[in-house]
Amino acid sequence: MLVMEFGQAVASQVGHLADATIVIAGKLAPTPAPKDINTEGLVSFFASKIAPILLAVLGIIFIGRASRGEISRVLTSSAIAIIGLAFIAGAVSLFFVGDYLINLAFK
Numbered sequence: 001m002l003v004m005e006f007g008q009a010v011a012s013q014v015g016h017l018a019d020a021t022i023v024i025a026g027k028l029a030p031t032p033a034p035k036d037i038n039t040e041g042l043v044s045f046f047a048s049k050i051a052p053i054l055l056a057v058l059g060i061i062f063i064g065r066a067s068r069g070e071i072s073r074v075l076t077s078s079a080i081a082i083i084g085l086a087f088i089a090g091a092v093s094l095f096f097v098g099d100y101l102i103n104l105a106f107k
Helices: 002-028 039-067 071-105
Strands: none
Touching (some): 039 071
C-alpha cells in the first residue's frame, strides 16, 4: 500500500518536474558567443596604458643601476629591452600584414 501511494505521488509530480526542467534549461542555456573581437581597441589599450607603464618601470630600473655604477649592465639591459620592443612591434605589424593578406585572398 505504501509503495502504491508513493508511486502515485511520483506520477503526479512528473509533469511539474518537466516544467521545472524546461525553465531551468532556459535559464542555464549558454549565451551566444560574440561574433568578433575588438582588436583595434585591444591594441590601442595596450599602446596607451600598458606600454608606458612598462617603459617607466624599465627606466627606473636603468636609472637605479646607473647610479650605482653598473653602466655595462644598464647598456646590456637597455639593448635587451630595445630588442624586445622591436620583436613586439614586429609581431603587431605581422598581425596587420596577415589581416591584409587574408582580406586580399578572400575578396
